[in-house]
Amino acid sequence: MSSARLPDPRIEHSRRAICRAALDEFAETGYAGFRIESVAARAGVGRSTVYRHWPEKSALIADALRTLHRQPDPGVDVASGSARQHVELLLSHLARALTDSPVSACIPALIHAAGNDASFRDELHRFSAQRRRRLTDVITAGVGAGEFPPTVDPETASVALSGAVFYRSLMTADPADSGFLTDVVDEVLGR
Amino acid sequence: MSSARLPDPRIEHSRRAICRAALDEFAETGYAGFRIESVAARAGVGRSTVYRHWPEKSALIADALRTLHRQPDPGVDVASGSARQHVELLLSHLARALTDSPVSACIPALIHAAGNDASFRDELHRFSAQRRRRLTDVITAGVGAGEFPPTVDPETASVALSGAVFYRSLMTADPADSGFLTDVVDEVLGR
Amino acid sequence: MSSARLPDPRIEHSRRAICRAALDEFAETGYAGFRIESVAARAGVGRSTVYRHWPEKSALIADALRTLHRQPDPGVDVASGSARQHVELLLSHLARALTDSPVSACIPALIHAAGNDASFRDELHRFSAQRRRRLTDVITAGVGAGEFPPTVDPETASVALSGAVFYRSLMTADPADSGFLTDVVDEVLGR
Amino acid sequence: MSSARLPDPRIEHSRRAICRAALDEFAETGYAGFRIESVAARAGVGRSTVYRHWPEKSALIADALRTLHRQPDPGVDVASGSARQHVELLLSHLARALTDSPVSACIPALIHAAGNDASFRDELHRFSAQRRRRLTDVITAGVGAGEFPPTVDPETASVALSGAVFYRSLMTADPADSGFLTDVVDEVLGR
DNA sequence: CGCTAACCGAGACGGTACGTCCCGTCTTTAC
DNA sequence: GTAAAGACGGGACGTACCGTCTCGGTTAGCG
Structure with a gap:
């Protein structure tokens, strides 16, 4: 039947933590000054994990900001x-x-x-x-x-x-x- | 009379050219993406000349924006x-x-x-x-x-x-x- | 047994290539005129890779010269x-x-x-x-x-x-x- | 008769002071690390005065060292x-x-x-x-x-x-x- | 004396290398 | 198969000097 694979709960957990950290970073330092390294550190996550989910800095920022709207x-x-x-x-x-x-x-x-x-x-x-x-x-x-x-x-x-x-x-x-x-x-x- | 010493005509010339170039750069690329190297190139000026007049990127941006107000x-x-x-x-x-x-x-x-x-x-x-x-x-x-x-x-x-x-x-x-x-x-x- | 971890084969490879290039550069241009940029180019390596392994020019020179003694x-x-x-x-x-x-x-x-x-x-x-x-x-x-x-x-x-x-x-x-x-x-x- | 102009005593004075300063600088910092600016400062002379008498750094060093031989x-x-x-x-x-x-x-x-x-x-x-x-x-x-x-x-x-x-x-x-x-x-x- | 030409200091200029920081990609190993 | 760790090539940063240049101010030595 539907073999919809549950996509590993860790993934969603990482995404959430990173998005939250990205929002904090964005609020603190603005668009310029936004550092992927800081976000990863805030989220307690490896730098490469961020790149695995978002192709580049701007995509992460955009995605993180989008979550604001869903508040x-x-x-x-x-x-x-x-x-x-x-x-x-x-x-x-x-x-x-x-x-x-x-x-x-x-x-x-x-x-x-x-x-x-x-x-x-x-x-x-x-x-x-x-x-x-x-x-x-x-x-x-x-x-x-x-x-x-x-x-x-x-x-x-x-x-x-x-x-x-x-x-x-x-x-x-x-x-x-x-x-x-x-x-x-x-x-x-x-x- | 007022023998106000003109310090060096080159200085004012450089400052003007750089400020104008900085505004262009700023308008095109925004705060992030603003590169001193591009500004110097636009202004037809050496990179070091920019740093001679403004200690860092943000100071140049601030100064350039200030000139807007005097328009x-x-x-x-x-x-x-x-x-x-x-x-x-x-x-x-x-x-x-x-x-x-x-x-x-x-x-x-x-x-x-x-x-x-x-x-x-x-x-x-x-x-x-x-x-x-x-x-x-x-x-x-x-x-x-x-x-x-x-x-x-x-x-x-x-x-x-x-x-x-x-x-x-x-x-x-x-x-x-x-x-x-x-x-x-x-x-x-x-x- | 000894599970001595080999840290990363790339590291040793880079170090070797850089040291060799540094000796060549040193022999050609001497202490003054020694440019990190040239060394990196000779070694076919990014400039930052050199700085990743040696904190500054003099340390690289010293290290490269030391390898002479081990010949x-x-x-x-x-x-x-x-x-x-x-x-x-x-x-x-x-x-x-x-x-x-x-x-x-x-x-x-x-x-x-x-x-x-x-x-x-x-x-x-x-x-x-x-x-x-x-x-x-x-x-x-x-x-x-x-x-x-x-x-x-x-x-x-x-x-x-x-x-x-x-x-x-x-x-x-x-x-x-x-x-x-x-x-x-x-x-x-x-x- | 020969109206050989005495070549302005200031020149010789500057040359001497600069050479002496260059030797000191050389002794302290060696070939690398030799700074024209330091020499000028030591000699109490403008930087351009150094360049007026020697076309470039190496010429000054060579000349200064030559004075050693005449000691x-x-x-x-x-x-x-x-x-x-x-x-x-x-x-x-x-x-x-x-x-x-x-x-x-x-x-x-x-x-x-x-x-x-x-x-x-x-x-x-x-x-x-x-x-x-x-x-x-x-x-x-x-x-x-x-x-x-x-x-x-x-x-x-x-x-x-x-x-x-x-x-x-x-x-x-x-x-x-x-x-x-x-x-x-x-x-x-x-x- | 006063003129004039040279020498001078100060420092702006275009460059270039430095050493640092971060990017986005990649490789390796652990879980 | 995903993650953490981190090496890699790249490129901009801001700093420090280079060697060139322009600028007035001073000064030596002739008239």
């Missing part, structure tokens, strides 16, 4: 609370993701990598689209419920809101704290 | 036209800067570098603050003239607008074209 | 012939060693290096002591057999004879040919 | 004392020259350099011939005076004696002290 969604309970509360919750999740390790250090690196590599760019776009879809949905619901003005375009609004958080976190010295979030939601979705 | 402001003529037109003009300049070489490739790299180096971070913050100030001023003027609703907070609005352009350019597959700009200005500054 | 002794058959013939044979071996490559170019370099480095000095002293011992022994035997005057001090005589060959080969324009050897043996060991 | 002969008073005393005196001068700075470090370096450069070789041969001639003359006189056996060939004997001192000083761990000199003179010139 569990914070899960906002849309059933209870107002649309505005949901929006602020999603934005504060985003703000925290941009501030805390390890994602905080990976997003900028991803943005940079995206500039020079089409596959990274696609990955980044897919990732952010997925994150932003929740936000767009919530805004759409808010408009439908009459909580936000009918003139609001959910797509544009979610870009403005996400962009505001990004910009505030990455390009200014001030944090995207709850006061800022309140202000920017007022500004974009009306008061 | 002349596009200069929007605020005297004529409506505040809304000014806002859209500034945003389209930003969008173009994020799309065209060489700045397009440098900003993402700067964002990345900022994640791992405080001095780069300060540089980036200073740079974006300077750019955004023009936008904030124009919005303030528009509010004063009654062109934008009095509820608009210029500071928050300029972050939302800049962030929207950034996000659209860097994190999505769609360009920050004039249609998008119109929409997002509608959204943030009212219609 | 097989010419092996003079003491059983047949007179003591005088043995003496002349040993001296002509020495003279030839000082004239022919590769040793010819290494001894002067060793003498020079010995002036600036104690370990080279010890090496040189050990090397020459070993070579000279055969000569001293043969002279001692010749004195015992009554072939040389009893007033001859074998130690002093062997220094005078070896020194004469060295001096003639290195410090004068004339070669230490067989005529010279005959004369100097006459002079030192009597006629 | 005043110790001057043995042949009028008084026996031939044997004169011989021992000359040999002890040679032994001291091979032991004390700066010559001690230059001779080995010269021997080495002679191996790779014909002009150095000629220089060395000329130098040693000049030194040895005094010795040969004294031996000849001693033979003529009946102080040494008529069988002594002055040329061969002076090579054996000089060679013995060289060998003892450079190739063994023992010094060419007065005891050794006595022994070797006994051995070569009879007792």
